[in-house]
Amino acid sequence: MDILYLLIPLSLVLISLIIGTFLWAIHSGQFDDLEGPAHEILMDKDDIIPPKTTAIDKQ
Known part of the structure; x- marks a missing residue:
């Protein structure tokens, strides 16, 4: 009884x-976009142009 x-x-x-x-997580926006990161894996990122290399980068 004493343990109670x-x-x-x-x-x-x-x-x-x-x-x-839990309330902190709700107010800080942890549950705002639950499907975005899952769909981002399926996006084709071939349209991203890589930065041009210069002679300084090659050294």
Whole structure:
């Protein structure tokens, strides 16, 4: 019975930390674009022009 005096407050602290972390993640924009990175893998990036090399780069 005495262990409940420790476990109940400890569980309330852990629950408040979990909820606080979840709310922080929502407000900081962690869940804004869930499909964008998954579709970015399928995009063809052949239209990107590589930078031109100069004589300084070749040294």
